[in-house]
Amino acid sequence: MSGNRPPLTVLLAAPRGFCAGVDRAIQIVERALERFGAPVYVRHEIVHNRHVVERLEALGAVFVEELDQCPDDRPVVFSAHGVPKQVPEEAARRNLIYVDATCPLVSKVHVEAQRLHANGREIVLIGHAGHPEVVGTMGQLPDGAIALIETVEDAMQFAPQDASRLAFVTQTTLSVDDTSAIVAALQARFPQIEAPHKEDICYATTNRQSAVKALAPNCDIVFVIGAPNSSNSVRLVEVAKRAGAQRAQLISSAEDVDWDMIGPIGTVGITAGASAPEDLVEGLIAAFRERYDVDQKDIRVTDEDVIFKLPRVVA
Template sequence: MSAPRPPLTLLLTAPRGFCAGVDRAIQIVERALERFGAPVYVRHEIVHNRHVVERLEAMGAIFVEELDQCPDDRPVVFSAHGVPKSVPAEAQRREMIYVDATCPLVSKVHVEAQRHFTNGDEIVLIGHAGHPEVVGTMGQLPDGAITLVETVEDAQHFEPRDPAKLAFVTQTTLSVDDTSAIVEALQARFPHMKAPHKEDICYATTNRQDAVKAVASRSDMVFVIGAPNSSNSVRLVEVAKRAGAPRAELVSCAADVDWDALGEVSTVGITAGASAPEDLVQGLIEAFRERYDVTVEHVSVTKEDVVFKLPRAVA
């Protein structure tokens, strides 16, 4: 007779998983395939999740890093993270069919940066070097118009051309707490620095961080489902640890879990980054059910009802 399975409470956070911008971007690729047929090219991973990318590849999407890898006669979709202005300009020059899947909240940051630039302000972008969203935002304006600040130390050493003509914008997927520390450091030095009218960090990033904070201190372990190149997913691990989780780990799916290393646990928190599909969450819950006598407790901090319209080209 098999031994009884140990009891385990899973704290399942909400909101979790797909945000409205990711949902929209994936729909854009699916609709483009329906409308134009395969193949449809996508510049950069549409969202940072291999499971999503592989499903779309099976439908006929071809993912590339740059526009010069795309033929002129097939449609191309730009990823949810946004692209430098030079990319659609080149697509227009080549008379390509293109659909921009940039998240509207990222587009909002682009508009803000342009407005500050038009007003003659020097712009600080708080974000992570090399992230596609940062590359896209910096590429909205001429070289040198935007200075990237990644840490509080960067903020303390930043020397503007004119402290009276200064504004900041942020990457949308950052840790709310880390960003506020950087903003405080900048505003302590430059009290007249212009801030966004509304927080640049997107509602979905903030909500998922709040949800993981609500379960962190109650959990022996927190699992975040997401990709290692997904900024918002990596931040969720950091937020969980800072909020009191003894252990927190990023996994792409249940197959990544090292069950032997889990040890004795009675309560485990589960969340998912904004580009992780719900079937991966359910797969992880099922994997726990195979090993434990599971009770699922739903921990919700807010309800999300945001929906973004599709571009006219695929609507």
Template sequence: MTSTRPKLTIRLAAPRGFCAGVDRAIQIVERALERFGAPVYVRHEIVHNRHVVERLEQMGAIFVEELDECPDDRPVVFSAHGVPKQVPAEAQRRNMIYVDATCPLVSKVHVEAQRHEDNGDEILLIGHAGHPEVIGTMGQLPEGSMTLIETIEDAQAFQPKDENRLAFVTQTTLSVDDTSAIVDVLQARFPGMKAPHKEDICYATTNRQAAVKALAPHSDIVFVIGAPNSSNSVRLVEVALRAGAPRAQLVSCAADVDWDELGPVETVGITAGASAPEDLVQGLIEAFKERFDVTQEDVRVTDEDIVFKLPRAVA
């Protein structure tokens, strides 16, 4: 029997979804609950995804904004985005059990920033104001040690104390293209500026953006599964539009799709930000299969096999 449903090709980005840092952070909370029992407190969302947070809450995790909301006698986990230095220092002062789930690639940026500070360099941080990762990175050093650069205009306007003692680091979840444009401006103005030994934008951000660039020009619309406060997910929408997708939309899950607004489509691109679980991707694909006669294609730009070790406290 011939299907009466319209035909649709789903182009599925690969890699997509969870990265090694997110995987590790979630495992840290799960292992802490196994080892110490509930409740385990978590300072800030462990990763930027409500579905992940709600599942961990059901297991006994309690999410708080600040350390002073945590009792002294229960373990606390610090989120994957990193925390200012005073947070673990305060936990130590209170003799708390704490586990740091900061992504190792974010920790690498912290180490770079400290090294530049030790060398007496003025440090620029390319990133987005208010993002937890930026707050954590700026909080590694004394106030005023780091200047935040958000835009090309910021890069053009910045006046260094000494242009021969200048270095930069970046947030790990930025748009590769936007960041390159800002760095180009800074390096043209300050040729001696020190750059990271290896690019700070993490492998997962780079790979997910490359996969979206590959599928966007051939898609009528691209759906990015992720949270509005997830920097890497929001960047994927921007990358899709710039790469030629006529439309791109951020959704947290299939329930967010307005099917009436979808209109006639023949090809849909699907990806997920680094903090979005794969079951949400599969849920969106199933929702399309209920309405369309679906053919699925993988658009794979690389394979990922990176795994980060767990901290000794929960290993």
């Protein structure tokens, strides 16, 4: 024991934090600023993390919600979550310089939905209403071509026009277990439903959830660093609780920790959502080291080596 600081085991989840799609999206904004100078406009938060957004704002990025807030003479970047088809169409009509930072794994879902629609399939999208990724995916096709299902209850009540022509795709950042339950409900009701060639939930979401499952049963509390509007971060809190953590909490940084409310603890789990930078993780561990005699252990379930190429316009 160091001084009078109580001992604490910190279990650090790996993989955690930035995924390849987030890393690529941030690089796209940085490269666009280098190439075109400031300001560069970004439609929607490039990724769901205020720390990332504020750093890019300091470099000269201007974040807007819609294209009509962008001037004609400055470049615009589309966020990693993907955009409805009419957004690049409108940008092209206005002769804007635009760079699409949509994660390639989200683009894969867009292509899948378009293929299914072209083949006459009725499409179900498993996802969360209002999330930018869901808005973007549904916006690839005409209104009414995709039905959104959020829960098992939705799956049980869904009434297709033709059960023999049904297919599903999913948001990339969902809970693996929740999605499996919804898919199982759909497959039980509609045995002919067509599944994606390759699972739509992305590798990074799956890996981060697996790492949390591995550490959560041994933790008095699990801290997930991420934003409240980050789907994959919110899912990590849910996964931690289900996997056996006594408590799990979403925080944006160490500043959010209420040290008086933590109480006596022996083991803490730490992870970060796919849009949370590693320096926030380091900051949280440093805050624990100030208060506890920390024994840090990495809980690694796999290694990630995925890298996505940058678009030619900023490469």
